[in-house]
Amino acid sequence: MLDDVDWRGKIFSGGWVAAHGGTLPVTEPATGEVLAEVGQADAQDIDNAVQQAAAAQPAWAETPGPERAALIRRVARLLEDNRAEFEHWLVREGGAIPPKAAFEVDLVLAELWEAAALPTQPWGHLLPTSEAGRESIARRVPLGVVGVISPWNFPQILSMRAVAPALALGNAVVLKPDVNTAVAGGTLIARLFEAASLPAGLLHVLAGDAPAGAALTEHPGVAAISFTGSTAVGRLVGEAAGRTLKRVSLELGGNNALVILDDADLEVASSAGAWGAFLHQGQVCMTAGRHIVLDTVADEYIDRLAARAAQLPVGDPFRGEVALGPLINAKQLSNVDRIVTSTVSAGASVRAGGKYADLFYEPTVLADVTTSMPAFREEIFGPVAPVVVVSTEDEAVAAANDSEYGLVAAIQTGSVERGRAFAARLRTGIVHVNDQTLNNDAFAPFGGTGASGNGTRFGSAHSWDEFTQWQWVTLREQAHGFPF
Template sequence: MTELLDDVSWQGKIYSNGWTTAHGGVLDSTEPATGAVLAQVGLADADDVAAATARAAQAQAEWAAQTGPSRAAVIRKAAAVLADNRAEFERWLVREGGAVPGKAAFEVDLVLGELWEAAALPTQPWGHLLPSSEPGRESVARRVPLGVVGVISPWNFPLILSVRAVAPALALGNAVVLKPDVQTAVSGGTLVARLFEAAGLPDGLLHVLPGDAGPGAALAEDPNVAMIAFTGSTAVGREVGATAGRTLKRVSLELGGNNALIVLDDADLEIASSAGAWGAFLHQGQVCMTAGRHIVLESVADEYLDRLAKRAQGLPVGDPFTGQVALGPLINERQRDNVHRIVEETVGAGAEVMAGGSYDGLFYQPTVLAGVTTSMPAFREEIFGPVAPVVVVRDEAEAVAVANNTEYGLVAAVQTGSPERGRDLARRLRTGIVHINDQTLNNDAYAPFGGTGASGNGSRFGSQSSWDEFTQWQWVTFRDQAHAFPF
């Protein structure tokens, strides 16, 4: 069976005015589970970025002038291409990103949702008829594209975290330059390029330039770029925001999280521990929405810990491409070493390992830590690994205080037998997202997704939010004829 990547000569190249040789060299795409080389990808440099943004700016005006239905048709076609070729996308997510097959299938489903929602944007109303303060004058406000949007996406959910910005930006009349993380350059970049190429997107509107911090900084500084949509760590996000801010770009920053799962004393602990395990261990905990702090009322803490530890001990870890496993590898040795450092330092400060705490290669065992306090590294830091630190609190008031005791503010979840009690508690949590009787890992293409504090700068992804992110208002007035003024 012919696959999308079989139809073009893409190995060692970037996608910019077709498949071209990169100036930054070539990098091996490797499988974290085995170390095997899967492919070679081209690496962009600052010259590639400059050429791409100039071409994108040139192509964007004609694209914006097309009718909404014609742009929508391209996005719908991309969704159809993805649906027909989803097995290829899923395989790359498993092998290149270390995802288990279920996570890969879930990610493709999320991308399909983003494409369908993006395809609906160009045919929605795009302005308002305004009242006028003067007779004989018509006044309107209309949404217009920004121009060229730079997208910088990470490695953990590479396909969705690229497409959720690329698709609505294109749908609303912008051109896009995408810089995917080099660790998942195929699943977060090459496949995105092929998807829109096969959908018939006109030349010059999408450029895919894998690279390191150099081309990322060049993209943030480039005068042809009107906006940067960045998803990644808070530390790098601060740098991107500072760089882009100097050129007065619009900046959307979706950053890290240290998210609380609060378990109240009336919760069903079998269900709560299931939610806790899923929230902490999905994709090896390498998700900005991971339940990184389990805050449990003391009357149910021992039972919750016991149930959570047993779930962790029963989760198989291994190569997701060849085995039936629940957790695959961490993305690289640096990530593994940081996870283990946090665990060891937290244990050294007095916490107890109830499950896990060890690794083999890049395979880290799902870990449960008891006796965690607010001063320990596992509480203060975003771990980005399969670790569930459990903090015991006296009551709801302390649970809220402990949950809010962080610079991050992405998502929180509450497990309770009383929905009203959960809603009341949710009102006191300083996060952009709260889920009652659920876990922290949720995403809908039509919901406003984003955080507060160190988790983001107030931007939101999601279908209706895309109008705010990827267009700007233009006020236009009309008179039938010009008139004189007092001067």
């Protein structure tokens, strides 16, 4: 798809155009090779995009729902036909292993098919009225221009889960993908909609750093911001969006608990623990970042988890069959190493991993971790499984809730009723019993609490709440007078 257009060094905004902010290199983290370059948007580019989007959006909102649905279906079919190209860029630019890339494209397809169903759903209510001769209606109307700021770890799904439903429901969209995955999370998405003949001006894709994100968030012509990223940046986005009174959706970080009760199948539990901690090098907001284990089974769980970690090969996912690829950049590597090193200095022990070469960090298991150590308190965003041992179920609940984050938790137990009761005591937006923390369904509500977000939900019918607003309309056959 990218061979068909002149996209290199450019942004997508009224076509493929040069950016006022210059260009950015597209780098492969596994090798450091520069794969291409894209345009780097600045505040002027953002302003131009918002103005074009605002001008195009009213006609799109008036387009019949079935036509908008058909457009989204065309996008899905194009992705199905070209998925190898999308997976390729996730591997090369994002450091994903091929199965992760394929899984992400599957998630994107699910989001597109769900979004395509939205425009033909009922979009209002006939209300009772307090006066004879008056008809009263509540209807959903688009917000206008929606700004989407997406991250680098799952760049296609975390862009598309906002872009697709926002467009399907009659909005225009300005997407700012992360510069680390500007092609996988931006350029390819622009090409999909362009090839599907989305009317001009409705989607703009502009990679950029913090100034571009700030310009989009603060722009008075943007009605809503959908942000997925770190908690620290999310707080800044929420503050800026609040000043212009725009709607804001914040999907932020997580420091998620995987709880192993004493009746769990430890072979299964350690498999869930390894998958939850090490998938995509632990660079997922839903990663199992805190393994909380009852003491009677802790030694065996740690042994099994460490054995699994030691057998996972790490390397270049484009040139070899590996389980873990590189971390996204040197900054991320430095942060992971800082947390591991300081936790070991505080008294934890390394049972597997703990070493790295270039951007390749070994899957790491830390034992003897306490709730005061950095690996317990901070979101690591790397392939590290800190294990905390507790004596009772009440202590396990307290440890799981001992975090400012509240995205997801998972529980391993031999009793589903015990798991259900335990789940009811957790302060998270998502809980899985006899599973691991990494789950996503396009039709399920998704969101966290506390430092993990403002409780906003993505997913199928919940997109109506994110990307439309209610309008109350009354109608009379004839006007009438009033006492004044």
